[in-house]
Amino acid sequence: xxxxxxxxxxxxxxxxxxxxxxxxxxxxxxxxxxxxxxxxxxxxxxxxxxxxxxxxxxxxxxxxxxxxxxxxxxxxxxxxxxxxxxxxxxxxxxxxxxxxxxxxxxxxxxxxxxxxxxxxxxxxxxxxxxxxxxxxxxxxxxxxxxxxxxxxxxxxxxxxxxxxxxxxxxxxxxxxxxxxxxxxxxxxxxxxxxxxxxxxxxxxxxxxxxxxxxxxxxxxxxxxxxxxxxxxxxxxxxxxxxxxxxxxxxxxxxxxxxxxxxxxxxxxxxxxxxxxxxxxxxxxxxxxxxxxx
Numbered sequence: 001x002x003x004x005x006x007x008x009x010x011x012x013x014x015x016x017x018x019x020x021x022x023x024x025x026x027x028x029x030x031x032x033x034x035x036x037x038x039x040x041x042x043x044x045x046x047x048x049x050x051x052x053x054x055x056x057x058x059x060x061x062x063x064x065x066x067x068x069x070x071x072x073x074x075x076x077x078x079x080x081x082x083x084x085x086x087x088x089x090x091x092x093x094x095x096x097x098x099x100x101x102x103x104x105x106x107x108x109x110x111x112x113x114x115x116x117x118x119x120x121x122x123x124x125x126x127x128x129x130x131x132x133x134x135x136x137x138x139x140x141x142x143x144x145x146x147x148x149x150x151x152x153x154x155x156x157x158x159x160x161x162x163x164x165x166x167x168x169x170x171x172x173x174x175x176x177x178x179x180x181x182x183x184x185x186x187x188x189x190x191x192x193x194x195x196x197x198x199x200x201x202x203x204x205x206x207x208x209x210x211x212x213x214x215x216x217x218x219x220x221x222x223x224x225x226x227x228x229x230x231x232x233x234x235x236x237x238x239x240x241x242x243x244x245x246x247x248x249x250x251x252x253x254x255x256x257x258x259x260x261x262x263x264x265x266x267x268x269x270x271x272x273x274x275x276x277x278x279x280x281x282x283x284x285x286x287x288x289x290x291x292x293x
Contacts, residue, residue, distance in 0.1 A: 001035075002150055003027050005287075008257040012286075015276045019285040021154060022257065025147075025292060026265060030064040031099075032292025033169060037134060037143030038064040042072070044139050045130045046082065054085040055132040056120040058217050059096035060292050062086045062110075065132055066103040073107055085109045085123065087116035093214060096293060135166035135222050144172035152177070156284035157184050159236070161275075163267030163291055164188035165216045167197055167223040174230035186236040188227075189271030191246075196221035198238035200228050212243050212263040215293070241270035249273055265290040 004024040012020035025033035038061055042053060055065050069084040076082075086100060090112055097112075104110050113119045124131035134140035151160060151173070164170050167188065174186040190198040191211035196219055231238065241249075249269035253259050261269070268288035 001029060005150075005154060006257075006259070008259075011252060011256040014252060014256055015272060015286075017276070017282050017286050019156070020272075021285055021287045022253075022259065022290045023151065023160075023287050024290050026262070026290050028292070030067050032060040032064065033144075033147065033289065034060045034064040034134075034292070035067075036147050037140045037168070038132060039068040040143035041132055041134075041137065041139050042068055042082075044142075046072070050128075050130040051080065052083045052085075052129045053132055054087065054120055054123045054129050056087045056113075056116040058089065058215050059092060059100070060215060061132070061134065062088060062100050063096070063103075066100055066108050066110075069108055070103060070105070081107045083107050083109070085111070085129075087111060087113045087119045087123075089116050090114060091214075093293075134168040135218055135220070140168050141172040141175070144169050145176055148173045148176035151287060152180060152182055152184070154285055154287065157182075158282040158284035158286060159185035159187060160287045160289065161187045161189060161239075161268040161271045162289040163213065163216060163264055163271075164190055164197060165194070166218040167221065167227040169289075169291075171223055171227045171230060174227070174234050174236070178230065178233060184234060186231055186234045187239060187271055187275060188231065188236070189239045189241055189267040191216045191267070192240065192242045194219055195238075195240045197224050197227060198240045200224070201231075201238035202240055209243055211241075211246070213241070213246055213267050215264040216267070237275065239271040239274045241267055241274065245270045245273065259290075261290055262293045264293060 006022040028035040193211040249266040
């Protein structure tokens, strides 16, 4: 599905740039940009014979996986249902947990775990169960190619800002832009409490407070080695957003774009805000990815 590109000239003026577009991945039927990648992973592994999946998630990936598994099972005519086990942490936001639990049935199992990633690791020791991990599986990159192609249709695109956990989406975008020989900067934005990749670009001068952008959780950052040179090649950067900056980004988006966005989505705007304040200039269109909750 192609998601909306919303132009916001008043907000662009606040950042002294010619054009600003919100890429509204939060309007994807699966709830976020994870709906681009997770279904591709599931479909790929079903073709390879897997019928049992497991995922550890802070919310968005689990929601996309659950919705896609239910779609597959509704369409199955042979009666051989596909199963998904979802492991979430104890600190998951209640509204996210409620959405996921609404999708529970005999084929979508949801459990709260003390250490969900370790539970996933132990569960997938069984070779018949396929773990869905975007941070380690390059099949995930394939799902974001359609997103990259959509972005390149934007007139005079110069830069993309995206809130980043594992770096999978940013890697896929950067790889595609480079392959297509398009000079588009890719900027990642991480949080005060999780910034393993952005640390390579900027120092975290603020306190390591618990971030209100709770979807940024990948402290290991296994894609870091590949992602950093890609970002540098595009001319992009990494940024760290404190809670007060995220809140300001939300307020600016509401005031000048009349858009209410989550703290996780506001990371992209906070990154643009920081880049603009430090002297970055663009003579074309900048995109902020509004990725979801």
